[in-house]
Amino acid sequence: MTKAYGGTRAVDDVTLAIPGGQFVALVGQSGSGKSTLLKTINRLIVPDAGRVTIDGADVGDGPAPHLRRRIGYVFQNVGLFPHLTVAENIAMPQRIGGAPVDVGGRLDQVELPHDLADRSPAQLSGGQRQRVGIARALAGEAKLLLMDEPFGALDPVTRDALGRRVRGLHDELGLTTILVTHDIAEALLLADRVLVMDAGRIVADATPAELLAGKGGPVADALVAVPREQARALAAIEGGG
């Protein structure tokens, strides 16, 4: 599949199959094409050539809202409706034609207290807003979860906790999850499989263990070197103290 903007091939002839149930992290430098690739899955972007299929069906067939109801999508700034309460935001995707949403159950899944349900998004912390975004993404019983830098604006402790909660939900609900992240350590710790993008192409497709063993090639090695060096430097400080 290919998507170009002018002379830039944002996604350059990528062929990829993701089995159901996998947790895939998409990493790579800024501008390497991660978001573009992700957005072709829920049709926010239409490829110039090639196609995307889910369970054999082309995502281009049928109305886009119908497709998107089956796909959870979480991005950095959440996109909650400011004039609706938390509960209304979570129930929103199913308003049109869906089954009623168990808001309390959804709040439990993302470890938010029920008394937040009547607040507006402006009355929440960034981490809480992101949890509401995840609850909303899953409210329609989506089995496919797309996440684009969902933890980007959060402090490290919140980020870590939320990453682990998402991995927990992935396992509990049997989701297929695709996570775009700038944080290679996060990718290595959460995903089953890491795809490394560079200039629109997938240059490494490996498990975290394989990447850490240096089997991902030069671009992947350069990414993995960062947390590895940090861990080494921290261990040295600890050893010296």
Ligand SMILES: Nc1ncnc2c1ncn2[C@@H]1O[C@H](COP(=O)(O)OP(=O)(O)OP(=O)(O)O)[C@@H](O)[C@H]1O
């Ligand atoms: N709407 C657009 N119009 C023109 N060029 C675009 C558009 N969207 C993306 N691009 C270009 O396509 C390339 C890939 O962008 P994309 O957002 O997919 O990268 P990314 O890896 O997700 O980057 P980041 O990590 O910074 O979010 C970049 O060169 C970008 O400038």
